Amino acid sequence: MIPDFAKAEDARAWLAGVLEGFSCQTGTLHKADGEWLDLVVQVGVPDFLLPKIERIPFGKGIAGVAAERREPVELCNLQQDLGGVARPDARETKVSGSLAVPVISPDGSVVLGTLGVGMQDPHDFTDEEKARLSGIASDIGKTWSGC
Structure with missing residues (x-):
């Protein structure tokens, strides 16, 4: 239930439940405003x-890249990201x-x-986990669209 x-x-309790279902310790939900993502919870x-995640441009950081590409973006180990997707400050989350x-x-x-969800240990998210989180995001999309 969204x-x-x-x-x-209510939003924090809901997100905490999502995190529990994925064995994750951190999570964010952003809402788009044009080509920007504003933190909801x-x-x-x-x-x-x-302050660094309250407003994120499309294409920057993990959330911004997911928005720009319109597909899941995963990092197995944000602490060692060599692909340039993660912002340097993201490592300070210890995720x-x-x-x-x-x-x-x-x-x-x-x-x-x-x-977005994150855990303290390196983790390759399975296709099932990606599909499950995408399904939750789809439910949010229906709610935000009034459908």
Whole structure:
């Protein structure tokens, strides 16, 4: 059940439940505003990093790349990312395995945001895990589109 994201405590509790289902310690949900992603809710992100993730341009960082590509973006070990997807400050989360998926409108025409999860240990997310997180993101897309 997707919560009323206007109620911060409901949104945090919902995201904490998502994280538990993936054995993850951190998570973010961003909503798109043009070519930018604005933070809706987060769990487990250190306070000193919040200013850096409150507003992310498409194409930057894991969430921004997921939005730009319109597909899941995974890093097995964010601490050793050599591909340049992760921003240098992302390593300060102490998260290793991370996955971000786009939230897309039901008709597939618009990126509405991103949903991301991360865990402290390196992890290759399975196709099933990617599909499951994408399914949750799809439910958010339906809610945000009013469908």
